[in-house]
Amino acid sequence: MAGSSHLIVDEPAVQLGRNLTYGLLDSIGRAIVTGQFEDQVFPTEAELAKQHGVSRSVTREAVKMLTAKGLLSARPRQGTTVQPTSSWNLFDTDVLRWMLERQLSVDLLRQFNELRVAVEPEAAALAARVAGEDDIKRIDDGLRRMQAAERGLDDPLEADIAFHVSVLRASKNPFYIQLRDVVSTALRTSIRFTNRIKGRTADVAEHAKVRDAIASRDPGAARVAMRTIIGDVLVLIEDRLPSTD
Amino acid sequence: MAGSSHLIVDEPAVQLGRNLTYGLLDSIGRAIVTGQFEDQVFPTEAELAKQHGVSRSVTREAVKMLTAKGLLSARPRQGTTVQPTSSWNLFDTDVLRWMLERQLSVDLLRQFNELRVAVEPEAAALAARVAGEDDIKRIDDGLRRMQAAERGLDDPLEADIAFHVSVLRASKNPFYIQLRDVVSTALRTSIRFTNRIKGRTADVAEHAKVRDAIASRDPGAARVAMRTIIGDVLVLIEDRLPSTD
DNA sequence: CCAATCATAATTATCATATGAATTGACTTA
DNA sequence: TAAGTCAATTCATATGATAATTATGATTGG
Numbered sequence: 370m371a372g373s374s375h376l377i378v379d380e381p382a383v384q385l386g387r388n389l390t391y392g393l394l395d396s397i398g399r400a401i402v403t404g405q406f407e408d409q410v411f412p413t414e415a416e417l418a419k420q421h422g423v424s425r426s427v428t429r430e431a432v433k434m435l436t437a438k439g440l441l442s443a444r445p446r447q448g449t450t451v452q453p454t455s456s457w458n459l460f461d462t463d464v465l466r467w468m469l470e471r472q473l474s475v476d477l478l479r480q481f482n483e484l485r486v487a488v489e490p491e492a493a494a495l496a497a498r499v500a501g502e503d504d505i506k507r508i509d510d511g512l513r514r515m516q517a518a519e520r521g522l523d524d525p526l527e528a529d530i531a532f533h534v535s536v537l538r539a540s541k542n543p544f545y546i547q548l549r550d551v552v553s554t555a556l557r558t559s560i561r562f563t564n565r566i567k568g569r570t571a572d573v574a575e576h577a578k579v580r581d582a583i584a585s586r587d588p589g590a591a592r593v594a595m596r597t598i599i600g601d602v603l604v605l606i607e608d609r610l611p612s613t614d
Numbered sequence: 615m616a617g618s619s620h621l622i623v624d625e626p627a628v629q630l631g632r633n634l635t636y637g638l639l640d641s642i643g644r645a646i647v648t649g650q651f652e653d654q655v656f657p658t659e660a661e662l663a664k665q666h667g668v669s670r671s672v673t674r675e676a677v678k679m680l681t682a683k684g685l686l687s688a689r690p691r692q693g694t695t696v697q698p699t700s701s702w703n704l705f706d707t708d709v710l711r712w713m714l715e716r717q718l719s720v721d722l723l724r725q726f727n728e729l730r731v732a733v734e735p736e737a738a739a740l741a742a743r744v745a746g747e748d749d750i751k752r753i754d755d756g757l758r759r760m761q762a763a764e765r766g767l768d769d770p771l772e773a774d775i776a777f778h779v780s781v782l783r784a785s786k787n788p789f790y791i792q793l794r795d796v797v798s799t800a801l802r803t804s805i806r807f808t809n810r811i812k813g814r815t816a817d818v819a820e821h822a823k824v825r826d827a828i829a830s831r832d833p834g835a836a837r838v839a840m841r842t843i844i845g846d847v848l849v850l851i852e853d854r855l856p857s858t859d
Numbered sequence: 860c861c862a863a864t865c866a867t868a869a870t871t872a873t874c875a876t877a878t879g880a881a882t883t884g885a886c887t888t889a
Numbered sequence: 890t891a892a893g894t895c896a897a898t899t900c901a902t903a904t905g906a907t908a909a910t911t912a913t914g915a916t917t918g919g
Contacts, residue, residue, distance in 0.1 A: 388880090388901065390678070413870065424903045426671070429871090433635070433675045437682035437706075445871040445910040459792050460705035461682075477788075484789040487736035488729075495728065543722075544729040547704050633872065633909090658899065669874045674900090690900040691882035 389423050393431040394463075396421065401440050402467040406451050411441070413448055438464055460547070462554045469558040478559050479606050486599040488548060489533065493579055493595040494588035496539035504539035505584055511535045512580050515573050530556050532576055536595070539583065572598070634668050638676040639708075641666065646685050647712040651696050656686070658693055683709055705792070707799045714803040723804050724851050731844040733793060734778065738824055738840040739833035741784035749784035750829050756780045757825050760818050775801050777821055781840070784828065817843070 386392040397417070400406065412420065418428040432449060435441040439458040443449040457464055468477055496504065511532030517523040533556075534549045575598050582591035631637040642662070645651065657665065663673040677694060680686040684703040688694040702709055713722055741749065756777030762768040778801075779794045820843050827835035 390901075415870085424901095426674075426902055426904090429671075430675055430678045430901095433678050434682040437679040443871065446869060446912055447910090448870060454788070455791060456795075457792075458703070458706060459789055461703060480787045480789055483736070483740065483787050484733075487732050491728070491732035542725045542728050543699070544704055544725055546700060547702075550701075635872075660899085671873060671875090675872095688900065689882080690880070691898055693899060 389427045390430045390434075393421055393423060393427055394434050397431060398435060398438075398440065398463060398467050399470075401435070401451055402457075402464070403471045411449050411451055440464065460551055462550050465551060466554050466558055469555060474559070475606070478555075479603070481555050481559075482599060482603045482606060485552065486596065486603055488545060489536065489599055490592040490596040492537050492540040492542070492545040493583060493591040495542060495545070496536055497583045497586055497588040497591040499541050500539040500583055504535070504541075505580075507535040508532065508539060508580050508583060512573075512576055515576055519573055526556065536579065536583070572601075575601075634672045635675045635679075638666055638668060638672055639679050642676060643680060643683075643685065643708060644712050644715075646680070646696055647702075647709070648716045656694050656696055685709065705796055707795050710796060711799050711803055714800060719804070720851070723800075724848070726800050726804075727844060727848045727851060730797070731841065731848055733790060734781065734844055735837040735841040737782050737785040737787070737790040738828060738836035740787060740790070741781055742828045742831055742833040742836040744786050745784040745828055749780070749786075750825075752780040753777065753784060753825050753828060757818075757821055760821055764818055771801065781824065781828070817846075820846075 386395050414425060414428055414432065417432070418425045421428070432441055432443060436443060438461045439456045440452055441449055442452050459465055459468070468474060496508075500508075511528065511534070514523045514528035514531055515525070518525040518528040530553050533552055537545045537549050537552065540546070575594055578594035579591055579598070582588075582594055631640050659670060659673055659677065662677070663670045666673070677686055677688060681688060683706045684701045685697055686694055687697050704710055704713070713719065741753075745753075756773065756779070759768045759773035759776055760770070763770040763773040775798050778797055782790045782794050782797065785791070820839060823839035824836055824843070827833075827839055
């Protein structure tokens with residue numbers, strides 16, 4: 370259709386997502402995160418609707434969702450404004466994905482792994498104390514997949530994600546468990562930076578240490594082993610990639 | 615309609631928050647978190663609007679915000695449904711506040727401090743490496759307030775919050791910084807559990823150690839000192855309060 | 860000229876209603 | 890039985906009107 374018979378149309382209606390609202394959410398979210406509104410005022414509700422070719426209902430609902438994620442603030446007369454990055458909810462997978470997908474996310478990748486180096490060793494230690502049979506099974510599964518990936522029989526990235534997620538889950542702490550999606554999102558999105566990192570023998574061996582420590586109820590060893598893994602990644606990032614600070 | 619001149623009115627319109635939408639957000643959010651919809655189906659958009667005496671627009675926008683925070687999911691024909699708690703965004707201050715304000719939050723309080731014991735020592739270590747003059751100043755301020763509080767000249771809780779927040783901020787890691795609001799919210803909300811804990815001399819001395827380690831650029835010492843502080847809180851919670859596991 | 864007050868306009872907030880789209884489940888039919 | 894059809898339900902979208910809020914500029918009093 371492109372043309373029907375009359376032309377018109379300010380902009381092709383958004384298409385991403387399962388419906389117009391989520392498409393617009395994604396579109397505006399990306400635009401904000403990539404800094405498109407740093408040097409200009411954010412459009413009004415009516416302007417947004419017109420620019421994207423959707424109704425005000427859709428526009429308002431998308432804006433409200435972005436408000437809930439900390440990216441926007443709306444007040445009568447003052448208009449809708451982009452919030453400072455410090456109030457963006459980085460633990461929201463949408464926000465994190467938008468941030469990692471943009472350029473120059475090397476710093477963010479490093480900072481994210483600084484978080485992991487804090488959280489995952491503690492989660493492993495906790496898991497060593499409270500993990501159940503089924504948790505150990507899931508961790509074993511993850512480890513098996515990594516070993517398979519080593520021989521080219523599985524996707525190294527997905528295997529790595531599966532392992533780390535299984536440990537977080539085994540901690541039974543909802544805050545750590547929450548980081549499942551965050552870690553998954555971050556690892557998948559930043560694949561272009563880390564694609565050659567995973568699947569090495571030394572890496573798999575260290576993961577096995579974590580598994581064994583948890584299975585034998587040794588929190589200290591689990592903590593150390595996990596810290597080694599993430600610490601290595603961190604060193605790798607700091608060595609290979611230039612910071613833009 | 616509805617009213618004409620007779621009585622009617624299903625429910626007094628929501629009032630909390632700065633406007634109807636935020637009031638409804640708060641009302642429904644609390645209801646979900648307190649488990650009110652565990653044994654019954656979530657109302658439809660039209661029912662919600664009627665029950666709370668607001669328009670469908672307001673209802674939809676509140677639902678969309680709760681969706682953005684991971685509490686709800688909406689699909690045509692299937693209706694709006696409460697998501698499993700594992701998908702709730704606990705790092706959202708609204709969600710966290712709702713959860714802490716309800717009863718039986720002892721476990722959550724412990725789990726939250728398990729997160730702190732992972733994050734804050736690392737943040738302190740990081741701060742020891744990257745903190746600037748102004749960061750140290752803010753940490754000093756927080757420490758001074760704690761010392762003042764020890765002599766009854768300041769609010770112990772607010773002083774404690776100020777100190778910990780200043781350290782998180784000094785780490786310059788946005789993920790840690792993000793936890794500022796989370797930590798503030800959690801500490802303020804859970805005051806009834808910890809009100810007698812703070813302000814002891816030993817506690818203030820340990821905080822001073824953190825400050826000194828950061829100022830003298832000693833990441834290891836900063837990590838240990840901070841870990842001691844949070845570890846003590848954790849022990850206190852586990853000793854004094856019965857778990858409901 | 861300055862300060863305080865007020866009026867105006869811009870913008871979001873809310874309401875009401877109509878229509879579209881998607882999904883489910885029952886029903887029909889071969 | 891199995892596949893296809895149809896209807897009902899619920900969210901999704903569109904639109905127009907009105908209310909509430911408040912930044913900004915105009916006005917007034919001293």
